[in-house]
Amino acid sequence: MAKKKVHITELVLRDGHQSLIATRMRTDDMLPICGKLDAAGFWSLEAWGGATFDACVRFLKEDPWERLRKLRRALPNSRIQMLLRGQNLLGYRHYPDDVVRAFVQKSADNGVDVFRVFDAMNDVRNMRVSIEAVKAAGKHAEGAISYTTSPVHDIPYFVAMAKELEAMGCDTLAIKDMAGLLTPYSTVELVKALKAAINIPIHTHSHATSGLASMVHMKGVEAGASMIDTCLSAFSEGASHPTTESLVAAFQGSDYDTGLDLGLLQEIAAYFREVRKKYWQFEMDSHQVDTRILTSQIPGGMISNLSNQLKEQGALNRMDDVFAEIPRVREDLGFPPLVTPTSQIVGTQAVLNVLTGERYKSVTNEVKNYLLGRYGAAPGKVNEEVKKHAVGNQEVVTCRPADLLTDELDKLRTEVEGLAKSDEDVLTYAMFPDLGRTFLQERAAGSLAPEPLLPPEAKNAPAGGAQFAPNEFKVTLH
Amino acid sequence: MAKKKVHITELVLRDGHQSLIATRMRTDDMLPICGKLDAAGFWSLEAWGGATFDACVRFLKEDPWERLRKLRRALPNSRIQMLLRGQNLLGYRHYPDDVVRAFVQKSADNGVDVFRVFDAMNDVRNMRVSIEAVKAAGKHAEGAISYTTSPVHDIPYFVAMAKELEAMGCDTLAIKDMAGLLTPYSTVELVKALKAAINIPIHTHSHATSGLASMVHMKGVEAGASMIDTCLSAFSEGASHPTTESLVAAFQGSDYDTGLDLGLLQEIAAYFREVRKKYWQFEMDSHQVDTRILTSQIPGGMISNLSNQLKEQGALNRMDDVFAEIPRVREDLGFPPLVTPTSQIVGTQAVLNVLTGERYKSVTNEVKNYLLGRYGAAPGKVNEEVKKHAVGNQEVVTCRPADLLTDELDKLRTEVEGLAKSDEDVLTYAMFPDLGRTFLQERAAGSLAPEPLLPPEAKNAPAGGAQFAPNEFKVTLH
Ligand SMILES: [Co+2]
Ligand SMILES: [Co+2]
Structure with missing residues (x-):
């Protein structure tokens, strides 16, 4: 077999801390190690986008653009990668095209090299303008499939989407498994089918929640994937990603050898191990592998959000009913992937359906908007009865939602x-x-002040640590 | 490809809690879930031997034989597996053959079905009598290779050992990777070579320390291994083993499908998650993946033992020197695998070599005995100069050490x-x-009393938790 080097995208500056310490890592904790990160030889460093923009403005009181410029200067030899939610950019609504184009151009100007673009509904119309803008800026566009499982999400569905993304000009294709649903042999089937259908390289992203992701990457690579997403050990595993050092070691000496220096990676990981200690107040108590998502289809973060909602209503004892209702609501809505914002839309409606004692007695505005097509096209058929009950004869959006927006x-x-x-x-x-x-x-x-970090001594105070960690980020854009 | 079902050995009752909570799980916490464990359909349940016998007598004040009988009654449909250190049995010296035969027979009488037999030196002469005794008792003998890496530990070395074990009558062969040194592609080479040389089924055991073990099992299975060792999520990963639920999910629907019910496994894991909380005082602070063993060859448990030794001497600043000295001492001794007792023998001598300022100025009795052949044959050539300096012209044991013992x-x-x-x-x-x-x-x-378990409230006391965990078990027999 010919040598087929595997390329690594290192996630420690974005998805790693987003998944484990609620996106709280500060720029000052990133910069001192950038020299070594820059020298390591990663294919790219994911370092911006996702929830980092929100966390900078909301909690850290850092200018996210200034973070990007500082990282750019500190990582002169590296590709900086960002995660972008298509027409939603890094916010929570659809933006008109002029805002999308400006945002992408400014991201490129300030330092982003690789843009991973996705849409929660897998509606490629919501991705087109940002992908065009990336190409117009002369940067690398990576189109992402939001991976999920359902009767409509079969291999032909994903292959068709990948072909559209390739046709739009994407340079690479990402399989974005935000909940850890991929299994190693399903990955082989998917990657092989994609390799047969498209010519651009394939990049795998799979959260470690269910303990399958390292095997997923390995089998994906054997089936033809070229790049894998991993995170240095200080911020790896659990809700985050498989460990960079482990995957580098796994491929060392094989035909897929990454060529990276394990000793240098261990040094960088040791630095981040110390950094992580500062943020103990944001740690979730979720270090153990949890495969329940594979049977329930409900992401771990969604479970903690739901239990909070039920607790507030004094109805924690209805959890099992809500669990049973979620797949039914998801089916009524045509099987959207459960990721921000669809996870909240489905979860909240399921809670209402259970607590009111009658399904769809009360319907949220988000479900109404969803049924009116305002988030894009549902992956499968929606339940017409539910739709009629919820929105009556209101006009349904069939065009791209942003087509209705003006500059x-x-x-x-x-x-x-x-x-x-x-x-x-x-x-x-x-x-x-x-x-x-x-x-x-x-x-x-001149009054910007970051939320305070609790001192290490506070850790053993009777109040404990886990409850300081907020839940709002747990169901967010991985 | 023909269906090739993978068989699972579940470790939660032995190696899981030995690796994560210093072997402290009590029989009373095992019995309530045995009904479900018995119904799960594992190939075997490792539940006895290793350090459990010592922990029962030393800390839990339980009769280990009584534990075995209780488990036997509670697991009527399961194979109970134990780990046995060959001529050392479950103690810390070589026993004469009559004691070995009696111990194996009594273990079989009280409920053990599968005996995994290993020797720290990989000297099969130290395994022969116990394997014979297992066969005489009509039970399943599994011969184990203690996996390590060194110039002498190449594939032909392990293949030769495996052939000897097969010739001795072993029913299966285990590759016992106690430190997490196997990589997926080295596993493929080893398993393929073994499959070509022996006819008995191959069983893989690989600790998750370095984050490679799930991939190791997967590639081992693809290369022809029949059984894999895993642990339910409540006691998996880190110093323990890859997660049972994850591997079951990984193979589900493939040609290797284990046939196990993921929902039932999740139920059992949920039970053990609650159990683990009771033993918080024994938790080591080692949840993160650590690949340093792959570059340093020094097992994690050995590092914590060494740092304790150096701390006592007020010489923690010499750690790097000791790290550099360990491989040299190991080479002088002919590259023994670093596992109890050889890890202590090598580590303590390395500390002496550094602290006295002169290599082998002081030589421990254990090193002398080692060089005199009293632990068995060294895997490679020992350094003759060191040997002459340490033991002079004393007679070297060339026969099996136990041949010198009388009943x-x-x-x-x-x-x-x-x-x-x-x-x-x-x-x-x-x-x-x-x-x-x-x-x-x-x-x-009537005065047997187990060491007390600290109440949950004590967890957040200023003293913290981690320091309650003793180190002595960390370098012990996995
Ligand atoms: Co992610
Ligand atoms: Co072990």
Whole structure:
């Protein structure tokens, strides 16, 4: 067999800390090790996007654009990769195309080399403009499949989507398994089918939650995947990703040898082990492998969110009923992947269906919008009866949702005139209007202050640590 | 490809808790779940031997034979498996053959079906009598290779050993990777070579320390291994083993499908998750993957033991020197695998070599005995200069060490006359003369009391938890 080097995307600066310490790692803890990270020889370093933008503005009171510029300077020889939610960018609504184009261009200008673009519904119409913008900026576009399992999510479905992404100009294709649902042999089938259908390289991303991801990467590589996502041991495993050092060691000496230096990786991991200790207050108590998602289809983060919702209602004893209701609601909605925002949409409706004692007696606005096509096309057929009950004869959006939006950039500029010092500032405000405005105001006033980190001594106080960790990020965009 | 069902050995009752909570799980925490464990359909349940016998007598004040009988009654449909250190049985010296034969026969009588037999030196002469005794008792003999890496431990070495074990009548062959040194593709080479040389089924055992073990099992199975060792998620990963549920899920639907019910396994794991909480005081702070063993060759448990030794001498700053000295001492001794007792022998001598400022200025008795052949044959050539310096012209044992021992059982019986109520009691005394006698005396006096478990509230006391965990078991027989 010919040598077929595996390429590594290192996740410690983004998905690793997003998955394990609620995206709280500060830029100051990243920069001192960038020299070594830059020298390691990764294919790319995922370091921006996902929930990092939100966490910077909301909790760390850091300018996310400034973080990107600092990382760019500190990583002169590396590809910086970001995760982008297509037409949602890094916010929580659909943006008009002018905002999408501006955001991608500014991300490129400030340092992003590789853009991984996905859509929660796998509706490629929601990905097209951002992919075009990446190519227009001369950067690397990676189209991502949001992997899930359902009667409609079969191999032909994913192959058809991959072909569309390739046709849109994507340079690589990512299989994004945000919940850890891929199994090694299902990966082989999927990768082989994709290799037969498309010519661009394949990149695998699979969370370690269910203890399968290292095997998934290995079998994916044997089947023809070229790049794998891993995280250095200090922020690996559990809700995060398989360990970089382990995968490098696994392939060492084989035809797939990554060529990376295990000793250097261990040094970098040792640095991050110390860093992680500072953030103990954000640790979730979830170090053990949990395969329940494979039988329940319900992501771990969604479970903790639901139990909080039920607790507030004094109805924690209805958890099993909610668990049984979730797959039914998901089916009624045409089997969306359970990832932000669809996981919240499905989960909240399931809770209502159980607590009101009658299915769809009360219907959330999000479910109504979903049924009206405002998030994009459902993967499968929606339940027409439920739809009729929920939205009656209201007109359903069949075009791309953003086609209904008009350009906003000028309006946004006007709204933050005086506060915004740059287009980047305008885009920060666009992502999070309230939060972004407050951020810009505090910056102007010189009063930006990050949420405090509890000192190590506080760790053994009777209150314990786990309850400090917020849940809101657990169901978010991996 | 023909269906090739993978068989699972479940480790939660032995290696799982030995690796993660210092072997402290009590029989009372095992019995309530045995009904479900018995129904799960494992190839075997490892439940006895290793360090459990010692822990029962030393800490839990349980009669280990009584535990075995209780498990036997509670697991009527399961094969109970034990780990046996060949001529060392479950103690810390070589026993004469009559004691070995009696111990194996009594283990079989009380409920063991499968005996995994190994020797720290891989000297099959130290395994022969116990394997013969297993066959004489009509039970399943599994000969184990202690896997390590060194210039002498190449594939032909392990193949030759495996052929000897097969010729001795072993029913299966185990590859026992106690430190997590196997990589997936080295496993393929080893398993393929073994399959070509022997006819008995191959069983893989690989600790998860370095994050490679699930891949090791998967590639081992693809190369022809028939049985794999895994542990339910409540006691899996880290210093323990890959997760049972994950491997079952990994193979589900493939040609290797285990046929086990994931839902039932999740139920059993949920039970053990609660059990584990009771033993928090014995948790080691080692949940993260650590690949350093792959570069340093020094097992994690050995590192913590060494740092304790150095701390006592006020010489923690010499750690790096000791790390560099260990491979040199190991080479001088002909590359023994680093496992009890050789890990202590090598480690302690390395510390002396560094602290005295002169290599072998002081030589431990254990090193002298090692060089005199009293542990068996060294895998490679020993350094003749070191040997001459350490033991001069003393006569070297070239026969099997136990050939120099005379039968002891009658003498042992006499020594504990009155206290021992059965041959099992005599064997308990034979394993641990002081501890065993005390145990039998306390049992007679009705004063047996297990070491106390700290209440959950104590967990958050300022003293923290990790330091309660003793180190002595970390370098012990996995
Ligand atoms: Co992710
Ligand atoms: Co073991």
